[in-house]
Amino acid sequence: MPTYRFRVNGNAATVDSWDPDQPLLYVLRNTLGLHSAKFGCGLGQCGACTVLLDGQAVRSCVLPVHQAAGHSVTTLEALPARIPDAFIAEQAAQCGYCTAGMVMGAAALLSQTPHPSLDQVKQSLAGNLCRCGTHTRILNAVMRVAKA
Amino acid sequence: MHAMTSLTRRGLLKSGGALMVSFALGAALPKRTIAQSAAAPDVDSFLAIHADGSVTIYTSKVDIGTGLATAFRQTAAEELGIPVERFNVIEGDTATTPNHGGTGGSSGIPRGAADIRRAAATARQALLDLGSKQLNRPAADLTISAGEVHPAADGKGIAVAALIGGKRFSLKVDPQAPLRDPAAYTVVGKPILRADVPAKCTGRHPYLQDLTVPGMLHGRVVRPASMGARLLSVDESSVRAIPGVRVVRVESFLGVVAKDEWAAIRAARELKATWSEWSGLPGSAGFERTLRESPVERDQVVVNRGDANAPKPLSATYYWPFQSHASLAPSCAVADCKESGTTVWSASQNPFGLRGNLAKVFGIPQEKIHVIYLDGSGSYGSNGNDDAAADALLLSRAAGQPVRMQWMREDEHGWDPKGPAQLLDIRGAIDAEGNITAWETQMWLPGGPQGDRALVGPESAGLAQGHGQNAGAMTLNTDPPYATANLRVVAHSLKDTPLRLSNLRAPGKIANVFAVEGFTDELAVAAGMDAAAFRRRLLADPRAIAVLDRALAMIEWQPRPSPNPKPAAGNLHVGRGIAYMRYKQAENYVAMAMEVAVDRATGKVTVRRVACAHDCGLIVNPDGLRNQVEGNIVQTLSRTLHEEVTFDRSRVTSVDWASYPVLTFPEAPAIEVALIDHPDQPSYGAGEAASAPVAAALANAIFDATGVRLRTVPFTPARVKAALA
Numbered sequence: 064m065p066t067y068r069f070r071v072n073g074n075a076a077t078v079d080s081w082d083p084d085q086p087l088l089y090v091l092r093n094t095l096g097l098h099s100a101k102f103g104c105g106l107g108q109c110g111a112c113t114v115l116l117d118g119q120a121v122r123s124c125v126l127p128v129h130q131a132a133g134h135s136v137t138t139l140e141a142l143p144a145r146i147p148d149a150f151i152a153e154q155a156a157q158c159g160y161c162t163a164g165m166v167m168g169a170a171a172l173l174s175q176t177p178h179p180s181l182d183q184v185k186q187s188l189a190g191n192l193c194r195c196g197t198h199t200r201i202l203n204a205v206m207r208v209a210k211a
Numbered sequence: 212m213h214a215m216t217s218l219t220r221r222g223l224l225k226s227g228g229a230l231m232v233s234f235a236l237g238a239a240l241p242k243r244t245i246a247q248s249a250a251a252p253d254v255d256s257f258l259a260i261h262a263d264g265s266v267t268i269y270t271s272k273v274d275i276g277t278g279l280a281t282a283f284r285q286t287a288a289e290e291l292g293i294p295v296e297r298f299n300v301i302e303g304d305t306a307t308t309p310n311h312g313g314t315g316g317s318s319g320i321p322r323g324a325a326d327i328r329r330a331a332a333t334a335r336q337a338l339l340d341l342g343s344k345q346l347n348r349p350a351a352d353l354t355i356s357a358g359e360v361h362p363a364a365d366g367k368g369i370a371v372a373a374l375i376g377g378k379r380f381s382l383k384v385d386p387q388a389p390l391r392d393p394a395a396y397t398v399v400g401k402p403i404l405r406a407d408v409p410a411k412c413t414g415r416h417p418y419l420q421d422l423t424v425p426g427m428l429h430g431r432v433v434r435p436a437s438m439g440a441r442l443l444s445v446d447e448s449s450v451r452a453i454p455g456v457r458v459v460r461v462e463s464f465l466g467v468v469a470k471d472e473w474a475a476i477r478a479a480r481e482l483k484a485t486w487s488e489w490s491g492l493p494g495s496a497g498f499e500r501t502l503r504e505s506p507v508e509r510d511q512v513v514v515n516r517g518d519a520n521a522p523k524p525l526s527a528t529y530y531w532p533f534q535s536h537a538s539l540a541p542s543c544a545v546a547d548c549k550e551s552g553t554t555v556w557s558a559s560q561n562p563f564g565l566r567g568n569l570a571k572v573f574g575i576p577q578e579k580i581h582v583i584y585l586d587g588s589g590s591y592g593s594n595g596n597d598d599a600a601a602d603a604l605l606l607s608r609a610a611g612q613p614v615r616m617q618w619m620r621e622d623e624h625g626w627d628p629k630g631p632a633q634l635l636d637i638r639g640a641i642d643a644e645g646n647i648t649a650w651e652t653q654m655w656l657p658g659g660p661q662g663d664r665a666l667v668g669p670e671s672a673g674l675a676q677g678h679g680q681n682a683g684a685m686t687l688n689t690d691p692p693y694a695t696a697n698l699r700v701v702a703h704s705l706k707d708t709p710l711r712l713s714n715l716r717a718p719g720k721i722a723n724v725f726a727v728e729g730f731t732d733e734l735a736v737a738a739g740m741d742a743a744a745f746r747r748r749l750l751a752d753p754r755a756i757a758v759l760d761r762a763l764a765m766i767e768w769q770p771r772p773s774p775n776p777k778p779a780a781g782n783l784h785v786g787r788g789i790a791y792m793r794y795k796q797a798e799n800y801v802a803m804a805m806e807v808a809v810d811r812a813t814g815k816v817t818v819r820r821v822a823c824a825h826d827c828g829l830i831v832n833p834d835g836l837r838n839q840v841e842g843n844i845v846q847t848l849s850r851t852l853h854e855e856v857t858f859d860r861s862r863v864t865s866v867d868w869a870s871y872p873v874l875t876f877p878e879a880p881a882i883e884v885a886l887i888d889h890p891d892q893p894s895y896g897a898g899e900a901a902s903a904p905v906a907a908a909l910a911n912a913i914f915d916a917t918g919v920r921l922r923t924v925p926f927t928p929a930r931v932k933a934a935l936a
Contacts, residue, residue, distance in 0.1 A: 099414025159411030196845030
């Protein structure tokens with residue numbers, strides 16, 4: 064079985080995958096036991112599976128594991144508390160299934176643009192869907208970090 | 212749930228996130244046997260005070276992200292005088308929780324919390340009696356605070372845990388037990404933070420989707436290309452190259468199981484199967500005509516007052532399409548079907564109902580099925596969770612191993628039971644003063660038999676089951692909340708429905724208020740009156756007037772007739788709208804005002820501001836409530852602007868987020884919510900009410916901006932542009 068090497072949350076990871084096209088999401092969840100990234104659509108349409116690949120937000124449900132090889136993956140489990148704490152302070156969750164993707168999307172934005180405008184935040188999260196309608200609080204949480 | 216949460220969180224932290232984490236939920240809980248008498252429930256069935264002073268609340272009502280569990284903790288903490296942070300909640304476990312109903316109809320607070328409150332009040336009296344014996348003081352001199360029974364005036368107390376910790380109350384819930392005076396509340400009414408939020412924001416909340424049990428396989432179903440097609444043949448060799456795949460076929464039920472999830476997904480995608488042709492659907496294009504022309508099962512006279520034949524020269528027709536729950540997570544379940552007993556982990560909103568239905572459909576004695584609720588993604592009524600449970604059970608029974616079954620996106624959008632389409636004809640009349648002299652609503656909605664909803668998998672597998680088409684209380688709020696002398700409302704339930712029906716948030720009420728409050732606006736326009744003033748003079752209830760006035764003040768409403776005489780220069784036309792309703796004509800009072808901008812060139816509607824005034828009686832948790840109200844507004848804006856389930860003659864064709872778009876962040880409006888608290892009044896649930904006036908307020912605002920009345924949802928740019936042309 065082919066083996067793929069990459070860094071996950073700062074640690075070296077070596078995983079086997081019978082299919083080089085297996086999306087990274089399943090490797091994270093089922094092989095590495097990292098459950099923060101969620102399966103929402105498998106189509107790259109909803110953002111629930113968002114993780115960082117070398118600091119960029121990617122949809123892990125459509126990123127083949129072979130393309131992650133040699134790169135550095137960050138999941139919410141290893142993200143510094145700054146952004147999650149802002150989400151907690153704003154109580155920016157209902158069911159919370161989209162939250163990990165929101166936090167990771169915000170992390171990618173804030174690393175590039177530390178003080179985005181509200182409009183920039185909205186545009187940046189345009190591909191992250193929230194079905195419970197927690198948009199106002201999520202925006203408030205990201206803006207809380209943006210203004211800090 | 213929270214006891215399990217912390218357990219799992221520890222497990223994850225210990226593993227450093229680098230190992231496969233298995234958690235056997237329920238195993239850490241003490242064995243409980245519970246009295247299942249709904250008429251005379253035991254205090255112990257709802258509450259357990261442990262030796263360490265912590266308290267567990269047991270309930271069949273589940274917190275699907277609404278903050279309900281936090282409200283339960285506050286309610287029990289208030290009655291018991293035990294700090295709220297010592298409470299945790301076990302939800303929806305058919306072996307350990309009492310069955311006081313499923314979760315729905317905004318009943319979590321008015322019924323669920325009320326049950327817990329009475330159990331806690333009974334426990335409080337028992338604790339005061341126990342304390343009285345220990346402290347040698349009359350119970351009347353004692354009170355409970357900070358988890359201690361102590362003299363109200365002075366003197367030493369004793370910890371609640373020392374009196375009852377780890378022991379049972381062995382008492383029936385006393386419906387007459389004295390309740391704490393709301394005026395003295397210290398916990399209820401406070402914005403206590405939700406216990407589930409930190410784990411949700413750090414990726415450590417244990418979802419159903421994350422559950423692993425020993426020996427578990429991953430399952431996927433292969434649905435037919437046409438909804439009613441029969442399976443003719445399967446070519447198992449088509450997936451032979453995928454490792455560890457087993458094909459499961461039961462009649463026309465087709466699925467795969469594999470140890471590896473990706474293998475199951477690929478196998479389900481690549482498995483070659485031949486299906487019969489089927490084209491039994493009417494198609495969604497022109498479905499409003501289908502509704503009007505289809506055979507009616509029964510005509511229900513909802514309201515009939517005064518003269519049914521009073522003249523009604525004004526009329527309009529409103530249409531609401533089929534909509535999907537479109538849960539962010541496709542439905543999921545883990546089932547372990549064994550001879551000795553079956554365990555099902557599910558995010559169903561009604562675990563006891565699911566157990567009963569599975570028992571009937573699979574011919575398993577109810578006592579041999581254990582359903583355990585775990586959080587999934589938000590569901591807004593009955594989505595596909597119960598169907599996924601049946602799929603998992605079918606696969607587990609065939610495979611002889613536990614199976615985790617997660618639907619794919621197209622399964623969820625294509626096969627979840629839907630919120631019904633509705634067609635409403637309204638006729639009415641006004642006099643010169645702006646009084647409504649006559650009103651008639653006629654509504655058509657898909658229907659079918661009463662009883663349990665048919666489950667998708669068992670239907671394909673040829674198992675005998677009910678075919679109930681219940682969608683909730685669809686006919687409420689079909690009458691105006693305004694003084695009307697001559698009023699008649701008739702609901703026509705059809706014999707049939709093209710798609711399975713289910714309760715979808717605020718069932719029926721959103722479309723009904725869309726029509727009723729839209730038509731009220733039309734009457735105001737006919738009267739040449741300001742929309743808010745027209746409504747206000749026909750309202751008598753001070754709580755109704757209070758929310759209306761509050762919403763108007765928030766949006767800085769300027770009285771004038773609609774449409775806006777000066778909408779704008781250029782293509783962007785601005786307007787405002789108002790809608791009011793009392794939910795189910797008996798519960799929450801909600802008024803909603805909106806400011807919109809309509810681009811006449813593109814038809815794009817931008818909601819700039821939403822102002823909502825909300826009165827649900829006593830407020831248990833203002834922050835939880837605000838979160839629910841905001842969610843109701845945003846989700847219903849999405850339903851109004853974007854959402855329509857489309858289907859051709861054979862299948863649902865809106866099967867992903869591209870073909871069934873929902874509201875995105877760039878469209879998120881500024882929302883202002885005013886919560887009006889009435890601590891002396893009963894508490895209504897707020898999971899649905901604020902959704903009901905959204906579509907009406909939006910349509911009324913669009914009319915104000917453009918002079919064009921939209922009576923068909925969704926308000927897509929194409930539809931708006933066509934209406935403006």
